[in-house]
Amino acid sequence: MKDWYMIFALLAVLVSPLFPILLKSKCPRCAKRKLEHLESVHVDGAKPSEFFTYYKCHACETSFRQKRSGKLESFEPPVQEPERVLTPSL
Numbered sequence: 355m356k357d358w359y360m361i362f363a364l365l366a367v368l369v370s371p372l373f374p375i376l377l378k379s380k381c382p383r384c385a386k387r388k389l390e391h392l393e394s395v396h397v398d399g400a401k402p403s404e405f406f407t408y409y410k411c412h413a414c415e416t417s418f419r420q421k422r423s424g425k426l427e428s429f430e431p432p433v434q435e436p437e438r439v440l441t442p443s444l
C-alpha cells in the first residue's frame with residue numbers, strides 16, 4: 355500500500371514543528387514543560403572543566419541550575435541590589 359507512505363510523510367511534516375515543545379524539559383517544581391534553557395556557563399580555571407546550565411520555568415518563575423549533566427537544583431538568581439546612595443562624608 356503506497357498510500358501509507360504518503361500519510362506518514364504528511365504526519366511527519368505536520369508534527370515536526372511540535373518537536374521543540376515536546377522536547378522541552380519538565381520543571382521539577384511545577385511539573386510543567388515550560389523550562390527554558392537560558393545559557394551554559396563555563397567555570398574558568400576549574401579542573402576538570404565545569405559548567406553550569408541555567409534554566410527558567412515560565413510557569414512558576416523558578417530558576418534552576420544544573421551542574422554538568424547532573425540534577426537540576428533550584429537557584430536564586432542574584433538579586434540586583436538597589437543602588438546605594440552614598441552620602442559623602444564631609
Ligand SMILES: [Zn+2]
Nearest residue numbers: 381384411414
Ligand atoms: Zn515550574
